[in-house]
Amino acid sequence: MTVERIYVCTSKNSKLNRIYLLQTGDKEKNRIYDIFKEDLRTKMNNEKEMSQLEKQSLIEDLPYYVDLNTIDKESYLYEFKEKINKLSNTDSIKVVEFTKQILGNGEISNFEEKEGIKFLIIQEKDSLNFLSISNNAVLKNQSILTLSINENSTLTEVPKGVQIPPAVTARVDLKEDRLFVYDVNKFEQMLTLNENRKAKSKATIRKFQDGIFKVSKDEYTIVGLENDKVEQQLLKSARSMRRLSKYSHKNDNYEISKVKEAVDKLDEDKRVIFDDNKKQIHVSKNSAKTFVGIIYNSIVERLISGEIEVTI
Secondary structure (H helix, E strand, C coil): CCEEEEEEEEEECCEEEEEEEECECHHHHHHHHHHHHHHHHHHHHCHHHCEECCHHHHHCCCCEEEEHHHCCCCCCCHHHHHHHHHHHCHHHCEECCECCCCCEEEEECCCCCCCEEEEEEEEECCEEEEEECCCCCCCCCCEEEEEEECCCCCECCCCCCCCCCCCCCEEEECCCCEEEECCHHHHHHHCCCHHHHHHHHHHHHHHHHCCCCCECCCCEEEECCCCHHHHHHHHCCHHHHHHHHCCCHHHCCCCHHHHHHHHCCCCHHHCCEEECCCCEEECCCCCHHHHHHHCCHHHHHHHHHCCCCCCC
16 A cells, blocks of 8 residues: 555644645655554455444444445534545645744644644545544644654654554545444544533433433433432543433333343443332442443343443
8 A cells, every 4th residue: 555645634623624734755654554554454354344324333333334425414424524525626735834944843833723633644545544633732833743844844753742543543435435434432533523422411411310311111210310420420431422412212112121131231330220119220420331321222132132241
């Protein structure tokens, strides 16, 4: 594989902002590619096993694919698709500029205030590889990625300040015009969906807390969500937040006996407590994530069958 270009996509105010081109020589491109190439090869070999995007993919962290031409304005992927489409017109892509034009470290001069790197795009002939950057620090007037630059303002060292991830988050097959998402959680973080997701998660918690949402056909209420430590436990987990934000009470159509069967499969400290007389399910800090699992039919079924552990 030959790396043609390397881009960085930034975010600002919890939204994707701009794509910049990093000027690099072939040697530096290959050094960066070497960091993640084995992971990419493994994931590409598994693409035939991946399913098409559906709601369960997002709820259960299942890798998925989606054809870009099916992504419309209502899709949460639309903004991402629009950014990617801009790469077809390279003349419109700005180059990362530095204040220094001599040998040594340089500072970025054309980043906006509070603009931070969100992910890298490594472009090959037939593929765009996306690497999520977990550190979304403010980079204006700071050394970016511990760069060293030569007289042509090109990157001459593999970045160290923002570490090049060894794992690929997603890939676009340019021949098939198809997006493969390998890591659902990191991909959604990459798209800066966290704040919106947090608000929706809190709304779901409130509805369970107020008794508007109940569990199973038997309509058990949830007790314990009013505890601040329980809510904090839920909101600090990206997986729990995503599941809560996507919860639809319409799908709650199974028996409480199945919920109990699923919970019995768990370690004792992770189990919720059932009060059949009051038709209540008691949730603690330790069992908070279990609560998220039992409100989804599909997760309950998979727990019963032993297909998954509670990595909720």
